Amino acid sequence: MIKHLLKKIIINVKIFFAGLGKKNKCLICGSDRDISLLFKGWPYYYLKCAACDLVFIGNRPSRRMYRSYVQKGHLSNFRVEHKQDWKAWQDWKIITYRNLGFSDLVNSAQAAKKVLEIGCGEGRQLEIFKQRNWEVLGVEPNRDYCLQCKAQGIEVINKYIEDVEFPDGSFDLVITTHVLEHLRDPRILIKKVFKFLKPGGRLILEIPLTVEYDAPEHLFIFSEESLERLMSDNNFTIIKGLKYQDKLYHMDNLALIAEKNGEKK
Numbered sequence: 310m311i312k313h314l315l316k317k318i319i320i321n322v323k324i325f326f327a328g329l330g331k332k333n334k335c336l337i338c339g340s341d342r343d344i345s346l347l348f349k350g351w352p353y354y355y356l357k358c359a360a361c362d363l364v365f366i367g368n369r370p371s372r373r374m375y376r377s378y379v380q381k382g383h384l385s386n387f388r389v390e391h392k393q394d395w396k397a398w399q400d401w402k403i404i405t406y407r408n409l410g411f412s413d414l415v416n417s418a419q420a421a422k423k424v425l426e427i428g429c430g431e432g433r434q435l436e437i438f439k440q441r442n443w444e445v446l447g448v449e450p451n452r453d454y455c456l457q458c459k460a461q462g463i464e465v466i467n468k469y470i471e472d473v474e475f476p477d478g479s480f481d482l483v484i485t486t487h488v489l490e491h492l493r494d495p496r497i498l499i500k501k502v503f504k505f506l507k508p509g510g511r512l513i514l515e516i517p518l519t520v521e522y523d524a525p526e527h528l529f530i531f532s533e534e535s536l537e538r539l540m541s542d543n544n545f546t547i548i549k550g551l552k553y554q555d556k557l558y559h560m561d562n563l564a565l566i567a568e569k570n571g572e573k574k
């Protein structure tokens with residue numbers, strides 16, 4: 310018992326000091342001034358950038374620790390336990406697409422379009438597209454979720470996004486909802502999406518605005534400004550942004566639809 314407790318204390322102290330000596334620079338806007346320390350989420354702590362309002366993890370978990378956390382299925386707040394509850398969840402998603410002005414969902418029956426979802430979980434969101442004749446593919450690091458996808462005929466790649474490659478311009482649409490804030494480096498995801506999309510392809514992205522200092526769950530807490538910065542720095546134009554509170558989880562969310570810009574000359 311005492312041995313176990315002692316081990317836990319040592320691990321936590323190790324985690325806390327893991328960020329020590331590293332230069333505190335904002336990952337999104339690059340500012341290294343006015344970075345303040347937030348003692349929240351022990352043994353983790355966060356840093357806040359005054360220039361873009363981004364809050365980010367100061368002592369980022371190691372890749373190994375992070376991946377073991379993902380495999381344990383902790384990133385599952387949005388899990389719906391019973392399949393019969395999926396419908397309410399899917400209806401909410403469809404309303405969000407509509408409010409974003411995303412009409413392709415219903416008009417797509419003529420030509421098969423390809424959608425990729427990054428962090429697709431058990432495939433609830435892709436199912437919406439599949440039912441409407443889209444060609445769907447998911448990327449999901451958690452093995453158990455992948456098995457659930459496969460069980461219902463959703464094609465999925467069991468990998469972390471940084472390890473995934475597709476030929477340039479493979480997809481008409483990429484969706485990633487409530488994923489960005491969990492990643493060790495969200496810039497990698499956005500750069501990959503840019504590459505994977507066809508010219509003029511769209512990205513539907515959603516993040517929580519409700520603040521939770523619960524690392525290693527949320528490693529980034531985006532502000533509207535920092536998210537806009539991330540998009541424009543990576544050659545995306547935001548077509549529409551939408552702040553709303555969802556009725557299922559009572560969280561404040563920011564959803565947006567963005568278009569891939571032409572290649573830089």
Ligand SMILES: [Zn+2]
Pocket residue numbers: 335336337338339340358359360361362363
């Ligand atoms: Zn910043």
